[in-house]
Amino acid sequence: MIDTELDLEVQRVIRAPRDRVWRAWTDPARFxxxxxxxxxxCRVEAMELVPGGAFRTLISTDDGAFVPHMDACVLAVDDGARLLFTDALTGGWRPSSQPFMTAEITLADHPDGTAYRAMAMHRDRTDRDTHESLGFLDGWGTVVAQLADLVESS
Incomplete structure (x- = not known):
């Protein structure tokens, strides 16, 4: 359930079967x-999709070197339906030096394909507002559109 004081979310119907959307989330090459x-x-450095698994990505902008982007710990995986991860921990349940959010990705069957929901949960209003001002809606909206383009054309 979303707490509008602390959480941000993006929802979209993706016109592709749920298993195709799930593969785009769980196959490093597709991701x-x-x-x-x-x-x-993006480069996936680690994608261990089990509770306690490492989930690390790198980013390159302007064709520059890859630098750290996300260092998270997988909390739960419900195959084909839900992925929960946090940057409050890193792989192996190790505490993070800079906790910021927990993300829950849910997929459900929809008459037109897949109902997609990505929610970012924050510890306080300041972190939520910071995430929003950093461009959460634009950034996460953009990547969901890129995800849809990938899976709808496959």
Missing amino acids: ERWWVPAPAR
Whole structure:
């Protein structure tokens, strides 16, 4: 359930079967194709989709070197339906030096394909507002559109 004081979310119907959307989230090669807003590029450094698993990505902007983007810990995986991860921890349940959010990605069958929901949960209003001012809606909206383009054309 969303807490509008602390959470941000993006919802969209993606016109592709749920298993195709799930594969785009869980296959590193597919994930790299949509996870960051183009023209930036993503590289998956670790994607251990089990509770306690590491989930690390790198980003390259302006064709520069890849630098750290996300260092998170997977909390829960419900195959084909839900992925929960946080940057409050890193792989192996290690505490993070800069906790910011927990993300919940949910997929559900929809008559037109897949109902997609990405929610970012924050510890306080300041973190939520910071995330929003950093461009959450534009950034996460852009990558969801890139995800849709990838899976709808497959």
